[in-house]
Amino acid sequence: MSTFLILLPLILTLLFSLATVPILVWMERRVAALIQDRLGPNRCNVNGIRLGGIVQSVADMMKLVFKEEFLPSHIKNKFYYLAAPSIAFMSSFLTFMVIPYADNVTINEQTFTMQALPTDLGVLWFLAFAGLGVYGIILGGWASHNKYAILGSMRATAQVISYEVAMGLSLVSMLITYGTISLNEMVTYQSQSFFIFPAWGIILQPLAAIIFIVTAFAETNRAPFDAAEGESEIVAGYHTEYGAMKFGLFFVAEYIAMAASGALIVTLFLGGYQLPYLSTQDLINHFELVLWLIITFAAVTSLLFLAWVKKHNILVMNGLNETKIYTTVIVGFTLFAIIVMSYYALGFGNASTVGVMLLQFAVFTVKLFFLHFLFIWVRWTLPRFRYDQTQKLGWNILLPLSLVNIFITAIVVVGVNYGN
Amino acid sequence: MQNEVLFAILALISIVSSIVMISAHRPIDSALSFIVTLISIAALFALVNATFLFVVQIIIYAGAILSLILFIIMFLNIKDENLPDEKYKNRWLLGTSIIITPFSLILIDLILRSDIAVHALRDEKFGTIKDVGATLFSQWILPFELVSILLLVALIGAVTLSKKEA
Numbered sequence: 001m002s003t004f005l006i007l008l009p010l011i012l013t014l015l016f017s018l019a020t021v022p023i024l025v026w027m028e029r030r031v032a033a034l035i036q037d038r039l040g041p042n043r044c045n046v047n048g049i050r051l052g053g054i055v056q057s058v059a060d061m062m063k064l065v066f067k068e069e070f071l072p073s074h075i076k077n078k079f080y081y082l083a084a085p086s087i088a089f090m091s092s093f094l095t096f097m098v099i100p101y102a103d104n105v106t107i108n109e110q111t112f113t114m115q116a117l118p119t120d121l122g123v124l125w126f127l128a129f130a131g132l133g134v135y136g137i138i139l140g141g142w143a144s145h146n147k148y149a150i151l152g153s154m155r156a157t158a159q160v161i162s163y164e165v166a167m168g169l170s171l172v173s174m175l176i177t178y179g180t181i182s183l184n185e186m187v188t189y190q191s192q193s194f195f196i197f198p199a200w201g202i203i204l205q206p207l208a209a210i211i212f213i214v215t216a217f218a219e220t221n222r223a224p225f226d227a228a229e230g231e232s233e234i235v236a237g238y239h240t241e242y243g244a245m246k247f248g249l250f251f252v253a254e255y256i257a258m259a260a261s262g263a264l265i266v267t268l269f270l271g272g273y274q275l276p277y278l279s280t281q282d283l284i285n286h287f288e289l290v291l292w293l294i295i296t297f298a299a300v301t302s303l304l305f306l307a308w309v310k311k312h313n314i315l316v317m318n319g320l321n322e323t324k325i326y327t328t329v330i331v332g333f334t335l336f337a338i339i340v341m342s343y344y345a346l347g348f349g350n351a352s353t354v355g356v357m358l359l360q361f362a363v364f365t366v367k368l369f370f371l372h373f374l375f376i377w378v379r380w381t382l383p384r385f386r387y388d389q390t391q392k393l394g395w396n397i398l399l400p401l402s403l404v405n406i407f408i409t410a411i412v413v414v415g416v417n418y419g420n
Numbered sequence: 421m422q423n424e425v426l427f428a429i430l431a432l433i434s435i436v437s438s439i440v441m442i443s444a445h446r447p448i449d450s451a452l453s454f455i456v457t458l459i460s461i462a463a464l465f466a467l468v469n470a471t472f473l474f475v476v477q478i479i480i481y482a483g484a485i486l487s488l489i490l491f492i493i494m495f496l497n498i499k500d501e502n503l504p505d506e507k508y509k510n511r512w513l514l515g516t517s518i519i520i521t522p523f524s525l526i527l528i529d530l531i532l533r534s535d536i537a538v539h540a541l542r543d544e545k546f547g548t549i550k551d552v553g554a555t556l557f558s559q560w561i562l563p564f565e566l567v568s569i570l571l572l573v574a575l576i577g578a579v580t581l582s583k584k585e586a
Contacts, residue, residue: 080452124475124549131483135455138490142448150494157491161484181549 005112009101012361013116016263016368017096017256024255024372025057031376048319064248072241074145081143085242085249088136092257094129098122099263100184102273102360103280105353114357115184122183123171126264127164130219133257134160137228137238140250144241152237155387156221156228162394163225167215169402170208173409174268177204187272191279198276201269207405209269211398216261218394220254223379227387262371263364270367273360280356287352290359291345295338302334427467434460443513445503447493451486458482470547 026041030053033040044056075081098121102114119125134157141153178186192199202209218225229237239250266272275283283290306327313323344351385393437456444450462477545551556564 080448119471121471121475124472124479128475128478128483131479131487134483134487135490138487138494139452142490142494150497154491154494157487157494161487161491164484 002107002110002112005105005107008112009114009116012101012114013096013099016099016101016365017093017259018252020259020372021252021255022054022057022061024259025060026052026054027369027372028376028379029053029057031373032380035377035380042315045317045319048317048322049325050317050322061248064245064251067244069245070243072144075143075241076145077143080139081241082246084136084140084143085239085246085253086136087139088133088253089249089256091129091133091136092253092260095126095133095260096256096263098125098183099260099267100187100272101364102357103188104184105357107353113184114360120182122181122186123175123264123268124181126260127168127171130257130260131160131164133253136250136253140242141238144238146241148234148236149238149240151234152228152240155234156238159218159221159225159228159390159394162391163215163218163398166211166394166398166402167219169399169406170211170215171268173205173208173402173406174201174212176406176409176413177201183267183272187267187274188279190271191274191277193277198271198274200271200276205269205405205409207401208409209265211402211405212268213265214398215394216265217375217378218390220257220261222254222258222375224382224385225390226384227390230384258375259368259372262368262375265371266364266367270371272367273364275359275363280360283356283359284352287355288345288347291341291355294359295341295345298334298337298341302330306330423467427464430460430463430467433457434464443509445506446500447498448490451490451493455482455486458486465547468546472549472552473547 030040030042040053041056042050042053044050044053044059046055049055071078071081097116098119100113100115105112105114117125137153137156137160141149141151141156144150174186175181178189180186180189186201190198190200194203197203217223221228227233229239234240239247242250274280309323309326309330313326343349344355434457437453437460440453441450441457444453458477458481462474462482465471465477466474
């Protein structure tokens with residue numbers, strides 16, 4: 001049991017980073033289709049089962065993995081050429097290691113941290129490895145011996161370096177507010193309430209939240225800051241010369257970086273794994289009531305979802321009857337979950353610690369996927385910034401704003417503490 | 421035991437990569453092996469629980485300064501034929517290393533007698549963020565502020581010098 005609890009955050013890190021990439025690709029396409037008023041990929045199927053189109057992105061992943069590895073003959077520095085995608089992948093994967101997925105769990109007097117690395121470095125660790133990710137881009141562009149690649153990697157590097165400044169400074173104001181660098185303590189802080197609102201970072205520090213979210217978009221080279229791979233100007237930027245899984249690593253690295261910044265935004269500004277107004281202790285104390293609420297919620301949402309599936313899943317495919325299978329699976333799963341939950345809710349067993357932990361995982365996941373949706377939403381709504389506009393926004397607007405924000409935050413924090 | 425093995429590996433990596441850094445022919449090789457040196461030194465900090473030093477070493481040196489240096493190397497676009505002809509490089513390296521051997525022996529002897537080597541690091545808090553902050557802002561507050569003014573002067577100097585050209 002204790003080994004499992006130590007390994008659990010590591011497994012969750014793998015799930016949230018690697019395993020969500022196909023789902024993110026699917027979300028990207030379907031949300032893009034939603035915004036552009038079309039359907040997106042929904043025909044790919046395994047014997048009639050389409051899973052809303054997720055099968056398509058699994059097929060794409062398989063294609064990338066099994067494609068022939070090809071090394072362009074003009075590459076002189078094979079080592080750097082091959083090292084670049086792995087550096088990009090590794091550093092974006094490592095940034096995920098400090099995100100807390102739930103509060104510390106205490107079972108039999110033993111406390112387990114629910115972050116993959118039990119360290120208090122928190123945001124500093126994130127900054128360190130987000131900064132190292134630049135080397136993948138620099139090396140990839142440099143070793144490709146291609147003008148477009150060099151241009152793309154120079155744009156990306158300049159952008160990441162200049163936005164790191166504003167990002168770090170907006171983090172400083174959050175550090176002053178929370179008084180700690182440990183991400184878990186920050187989330188615990190956010191379980192308090194601020195007048196009638198939950199004391200989430202986005203309510204305490206709206207300006208820092210906006211600056212951080214904008215810089216996070218720029219750090220991950222996502223639209224509207226994706227001039228580094230602007231296809232109308234420089235083909236594909238720094239990964240022009242890459243193919244098969246070497247390209248796949250860059251591609252996955254970009255999505256993991258996006259997921260990691262989303263997770264950090266959730267942790268810093270949206271209360272992390274907390275439900276508003278409810279601290280971990282409240283949840284544990286009123287666990288049975290919480291369970292009854294979850295049971296009602298599960299029943300209502302699955303019924304609504306079933307009605308939605310019946311109404312919209314009208315495409316007739318060869319093979320199995322999709323709607324019928326979904327109905328069976330959803331009804332069966334919901335019934336099973338309700339039976340298990342009522343067993344504990346009626347007081348036959350005590351699983352409040354583990355139950356609250358699972359609830360917090362779920363809350364974190366929901367918030368994280370909302371952030372993913374936001375990233376995709378912005379990508380398909382805003383046009384790409386011109387390169388000089390990107391730099392101007394970073395240095396002339398975000399940097400002074402974050403400095404002013406630090407100044408104001410420091411005055412307020414000192415004033416509040418002076419009053420006490 | 422575990423720590424000694426890790427220390428030996430990391431020390432070996434940092435020594436080898438720093439030798440590569442000074443002896444490499446192309447500037448990009450030097451810069452990249454310097455990154456390896458910095459990261460392995462950061463790992464050495466982590467080995468003695470100096471978490472803040474570890475992370476700051478990576479953020480500032482490996483993350484910020486070296487990426488600027490690489491950026492400039494990329495801008496210069498140095499071709500192989502533009503690099504200086506280093507025909508006698510190995511002889512130079514050998515000669516200088518023979519000359520500095522006695523000095524380095526003295527240095528090693530001094531380090532072995534120093535306070536930290538004799539009474540190994542026992543303080544758990546060494547290099548954590550609280551410890552570093554408290555030391556900087558109480559004991560060394562004046563030098564700290566002076567250094568920050570110096571950095572500000574250098575920054576403004578760089579800006580004015582670059583403005584003059586335009």
